[in-house]
Amino acid sequence: MAVTKWLPLSSAGAAISFVAGFVLQLPAPQVIISAAMTAVLVFSGLAMQSYGRAKSEEEAAKAQKESDRS
Secondary structure (H helix, E strand, O other), X not given: OXXXXXXXXXXXXHHHHHHHHHHOOOOHHXXXXXXXXXXXXXXXXXXXXXXXXXXXXXXXXXXXXHHHHO
């Protein structure tokens, strides 16, 4: 399942935000919110990309089926 690949990627994005925030000595609440927003952004982006890919593959298969009938 693709979600098992997305979670590590979104947590890697959150980890990058944590490291950058603490290196720059930003306030902890700001770093936590930034990390959470990064994780959600990466996860939703990958989900939308996957949804679009599945839809385009479905449309291509449907077009191929119609051309085979002709």
